[in-house]
Amino acid sequence: MKKILFIALLFVSQFIVAQDKVAVFDMDGTLISESPNYALAEFAKEYSMNQIETIEDLVTELTKLSESPKYNKYLKSFFKKNDIRVYPHMMDVVDSLKKEGYKLVICTGSEVRFAKEVNKRYFNNAFDVVIGSEFRAEKLKAKNININDKEGKVDNLKSQGIMPTIVYGNSHGDFAMMKYAGNGVLVIHDDKENKEFDKPEEYIKECKQLGFKTLLISDWNLENEEAWKK
Missing domain, CATH: 3.40.50.1000 (HAD superfamily/HAD-like)
Known part of the structure; x- marks a missing residue:
């Protein structure tokens, strides 16, 4: 213990x-x-089509990803390739x-x-x-x-x-x-x-x-x- x-x-x-x-x-x-970054931010950077440099960028791209019909597929792919x-x-x-x-x-x-x-x-x-x-x-x-x-x-x-x-x-x-x-x-x-x-x-x-x-x-x-x- x-x-x-x-x-x-x-x-x-x-x-x-x-x-x-x-x-x-x-x-x-x-x-x-x-460290060195939030896991969710790494996820957004990996599947976003745009640059993410600010918190506002992150929210914008996460909103787009969340609306994608491929979102659950992205999740599975991310966790298959990345470790937390x-x-x-x-x-x-x-x-x-x-x-x-x-x-x-x-x-x-x-x-x-x-x-x-x-x-x-x-x-x-x-x-x-x-x-x-x-x-x-x-x-x-x-x-x-x-x-x-x-x-x-x-x-x-x-x-x-x-x-x-x-x-x-x-x-x-x-x-x-x-x-x-x-x-x-x-x-x-x-x-x-x-x-x-x-x-x-x-x-x-x-x-x-x-x-x-x-x-x-x-x-x-x-x-x-x-x-x-x-």
Whole structure:
């Protein structure tokens, strides 16, 4: 067992009944690597016909791809040719919470069908619900797009009747969810060996001001099962 399992479970109240236990996870940078780029951005670049240099370009091209009848074919092709690095420590947390009876939710800025494919291929469908951004015309909201980020994540959780017990995220975009739950963990993948990006100090400072926990991946060391239970 890893020390992280014990630490993570300490963040969750021991007095919550099973049906109320809900753990919500951001995906990019929390469960999977976003270095050197977001997986969804790599996907868009591979199948787009145009240059992608800005966030606006990315949204435009993802909207076009999402409308394509070949979208699901693109997904299968992308995952066949590309690999995504999953953080093993975080999967230990996911597995442990699953065994504890938690309902597991992914709430990500990535396109929802892309995120569901990640859940299927890399997480063995461990997550019960996957919420992501919608780029398809029939799903669009105000301002032409439904980007699942910041307050948008909270709105989408509420629309599905999900009240988190705990939220795991890696950036300011996840703080709204943490505030909604009243219980958050900022996951810091400061892993220079694997070329992960350092997280801005202001994220850590604000997280502490809000009363949320921070977990630094370099502090996660292997320990035997009895040791971490003490």
